[in-house]
Amino acid sequence: MTEFVCNSCGERYPENTKEYRCKCGGLFDLVTGKTTFDFDKQLSIKDLSLWRYEEALPYTGEAASKITMGEGLTPxxxxxxxxxxxxxxxxxxxxFKDRGAVMLVLHARKMGFNSIAIDSSGNAATAVAAYSARAGIKCSVFVPESTSEKKLAQIKAHGAEINLIKGPREASGATAREFVETNDSFYASHIYNPLFxxxxxxxxxxxxxxxxxxxxxxxxxxxxxxxxxxxxxxxxxxxxxxxxxxxxxxxxxxxxxxxxxxxxxxxxxxxxxxxxxxxxxxxxxxxxxxxxxxxxxxxxxxxxxxxxxxxxxxxxxxxxxxxxxxxxxxxxxxxxxxxxxxxxxxxxxxxxxxxxxxxxxxxxx
Ligand SMILES: [Zn+2]
Structure with missing residues (x-):
């Protein structure tokens, strides 16, 4: 059973919590109850993506089948x-952010969210925008004004809404958190959400x-x-x-x-x-x-x-x-x-x- 556990006070939150951090302000760790797989069996596994490790992951390759794009197993x-x-x-x-993005979008999909928010310096936002498009979920990204135009073009191509935020990288995070607190949106944060x-x-x-x-x-x-x-x-x-x-x-x-x-x-x-x-x-x-x-x-x-x-x-x-x-x-x-x-x-x-x-x-x- 997957649960989120506060790394500060130890309070546990169910898998379907809408909180992105503990009420005490602490950050979440993840408990999956999964043990690692048998590496000796590995060579017989045919899936040539990161889903070949599904026994050690919170989701299976079958659960990911609708949104996977073959991420993982890079040379x-x-x-x-x-x-x-x-x-x-x-x-x-x-x-490499695709590795975590696929987990977060799968989670948002399982929890029934129709909207995802993400802040990033660019690559994580691109990855979450792509997997959100794949899952048919609306995506809002919050990135610093200085983000490379090439990354912005990639995010835009996936149909995500781009919010350019003035100030340092941290200001994008603060604006994204304001957004999820006032909208029914899943916070696909690679900082807060340990599923990443x-x-x-x-x-x-x-x-x-x-x-x-x-x-x-x-x-x-x-x-x-x-x-x-x-x-x-x-x-x-x-x-x-x-x-x-x-x-x-x-x-x-x-x-x-x-x-x-x-x-x-x-x-x-x-x-x-x-x-x-x-x-x-x-x-x-x-x-x-x-x-x-x-x-x-x-x-x-x-x-x-x-x-x-x-x-x-x-x-x-x-x-x-x-x-x-x-x-x-x-x-x-x-x-x-x-x-x-x-x-x-x-x-x-x-x-x-x-x-x-x-x-x-x-x-x-
Ligand atoms: Zn706590």
């Missing part, structure tokens, strides 16, 4: 010796399967609101409790120097993430000055024996050009991962690392 591409890139730009809307991490955890299940039942030495993961890192936490916990892994792989979280509150809190040895003043970055997908789940993200990185790095925009743009010269064109935000790898390589040497190519190059200018 692992060799970038150079010791480095594999998971090519998330193969996704239906060209970014049920989707992003499949990234790690896939890597585990693609490497023949093992993890690399480390994952390099970009961090804004931490949607991929919180998916890692779920996947690592589940695979460990099922006895498939005994130790977590290291997580190196990457932020842009211009907006790096988690990096700063980590290096300062803090357990919480104080809000910072963003000085701006081209890596718009991870420019989050006050990450709502910062405390949880710090815990996950520390539990993995990991680290945080901050990357300057000129390093990011250089890394993006280096990837393009290898035939791989990613959006600017995704290039922070390769920049981080180049720095870690220089310090740590030859291990096996996996980085995500989170979004396609044509998404940013």
């Amino acid at each position: 692992l591409v060799k970038v150079q010796d010791g480095l594999l890139g998971k090519a998330e730009y193969f996704m239906p809307t060209l970014s 991490y049920q989707g992003t955890k499949t990234y790690f299940y896939e890597v585990f399967e693609q490497l023949g039942g093992r993890f690399p030495d480390g994952f390099i993961i970009p961090v804004g609101n931490g949607t991929l890192i919180l998916g890692a936490e779920k996947a690592f916990e589940e695979l460990q409790s099922a006895g498939f892994i005994h130790k977590w792989p290291r997580i190196i979280g990457v932020q842009a120097s211009g907006c790096a509150p988690i990096y700063k809190a980590f290096k300062d040895g803090l357990d919480v993430v104080p809000q910072i003043e963003s000085s701006g970055t081209e890596a718009e997908g991870i420019a989050i000055a006050a990450p709502a789940r910062g405390e949880q993200i710090l815990k996950v990185i520390r539990k993995s024996g990991g680290d945080m790095v901050a990357i300057d925009d000129d390093e990011t743009l250089k890394a993006r050009a280096l990837l393009a010269a290898k035939g791989i064109y990613v959006e600017i935000t995704s290039a922070v991962n390769y920049a981080a790898y180049l720095r870690i390589m220089a310090e740590n040497g030859g291990k096996l690392w996996v980085i995500p190519f989170c979004g396609a190059g044509i998404k940013s200018s």
Whole structure:
């Protein structure tokens, strides 16, 4: 049975709750009562999408059959010796956010909502707009005025209503929450709704399967609101409790120097993430000055024996050009991962690392 549990006071809410967070102000975690599947049976599963892991997910492939677009099971591409890139730009809307968006839209559909609201820096809004269109549900998106025109064009093409919000990324979130509180609309938030991490955890299940039942030495993961890192936490916990892994792989979280509150809190040895003043970055997908789940993200990185790095925009743009010269064109935000790898390589040497190519190059200018 699926339930939402407040991570602050422990109060439980039923699956069909319309609240997007606890009355005490705490954020929800998810309890599904599901155990992980039998990896030994995996090779016989024919579904070549993330639904091949349905035994570990809150919804089945059959439940998703009306809205799935074949999301998941993206290739692992060799970038150079010791480095594999998971090519998330193969996704239906060209970014990894489809993994979580399909879960949220399925949930909204099951709960009978006719309207969905989402705030995002662009990729999550694009993904939710596409899956809402697929499900026949009206979608309203709240994005910063600075959002790339290419992302806006993609959102508009799916028929979503676009609300351009002045101010930092957080202002879009505040406006979206005002909207859901005054309309009967489902808040498809990748920050508040933990169903999103049920989707992003499949990234790690896939890597585990693609490497023949093992993890690399480390994952390099970009961090804004931490949607991929919180998916890692779920996947690592589940695979460990099922006895498939005994130790977590290291997580190196990457932020842009211009907006790096988690990096700063980590290096300062803090357990919480104080809000910072963003000085701006081209890596718009991870420019989050006050990450709502910062405390949880710090815990996950520390539990993995990991680290945080901050990357300057000129390093990011250089890394993006280096990837393009290898035939791989990613959006600017995704290039922070390769920049981080180049720095870690220089310090740590030859291990096996996996980085995500989170979004396609044509998404940013
Ligand atoms: Zn609470």
